[in-house]
Amino acid sequence: MNEPIQKRLKNKFSALPKWAEDFSIEANQDKNVSRRDFIRFLSLVSFGLLTGTAGVFLKSFYKSDSAPVSGVKILGANEIAVGESRSFTIPGKREPGIAVRLNENTYVAYGQKCTHLQCPVLWSKDAGKLVCPCHNGAFAVEDGRVLYGPPERPLPQLDVAVQSDGVYFLGVKSGSLT
Amino acid sequence: MKFRDARMETRTAVELVCLTLSLASIFFQIWILSTSWEAYFQGHTQRLLPALIFSCVSFLVCALTAWTTGMSFMKGMDEGRTNTYHKHTPFKGD
Known part of the structure; x- marks a missing residue:
């Protein structure tokens, strides 16, 4: 782990916490999409699909005003x-x-x-x-x-x-x- | 995946369950949307309201999973366990 981070963690927790060993990465090096971010993204997609379904439902109420013209x-x-x-x-x-x-x-x-x-x-x-x-x-x-x-x-x-x-x-x- | 911290393991399991639920809801919603269009084209407009309700429930499931994982994240922050995990999260007490 990065030395300054390790020092700050020790200052804060008096000993290096176990989670720091599990996730021993620097924040600015974290380029991967986390599971949490992905789940949030899925919620956005879900909202989009809900909007689409609502659009179909609302469209079913729409009737064209124009009537066929005879003759x-x-x-x-x-x-x-x-x-x-x-x-x-x-x-x-x-x-x-x-x-x-x-x-x-x-x-x-x-x-x-x-x-x-x-x-x-x-x-x-x-x-x-x-x-x-x-x-x-x-x-x-x-x-x-x-x-x-x-x-x-x-x-x-x-x-x-x-x-x-x-x-x-x-x-x-x-x-x-x- | 084996963690040294049992709480991390629990949280990972929660996230995986939430991820599975979200994905299942998304696929269900895709199916609902396509069948809604079919029903609309076929003139079976009475099927659209139940489709909308089911889609709404699926969205709520997704939102609930996002909220659950978000809540877990906040909990981790409070306990000082996720400080380096997110790049926008400042160190507590810095």
Whole structure:
């Protein structure tokens, strides 16, 4: 042990205490993180994780004030061929939707976020269904019900009207947008 | 690890127990946070309040371990056993 420290300890305790032998290091040479400091650091990390969880909880109360705006054209006439799909932004909301042209005059549209973990669902022309590639879920194109996979709720179905100049968005038919 | 001082040994054991508890709480909280996000995305918002409560309890465990080790540290200071252990701790009576 450092000589001056040893002298000071002897002055103070009249004999060199046993703990000084166990921890015979000088304070300014102590560069290692002690267990106590590490435990304090873990408390800080724990507080951060608690804040994150509280953030998710508070976010669940937040509802967007913006309502979908009806009567907005989302697709032009014959913009997509029969059996094709097109993504669009739901008017008035900052959320994606997907429209599929089933036949000459029939279009269906859904919110594009998967009801499992909100990955975007894609139209599979060959399989004839809307699939979520993230966790292999699938929805029926006719009504958005779950065909298989982890999703538990159907896709929110959007109401659309076909006019001579294109397809118009009317509102949310079933389900709810986040 | 063998110390000459039995009290040091006890305190080291307390610190190790606290460290284990803290680490376990942290991993539990990480799991809670990830499942909270999943529940939120799936629309199961009723699961978020219990998750928050469990996370809060885990944080309290961590805070308790930090307090316990801190208290032990202060005790050591009073008894004059940790003077050279921490670089910011002045010598008592200097």
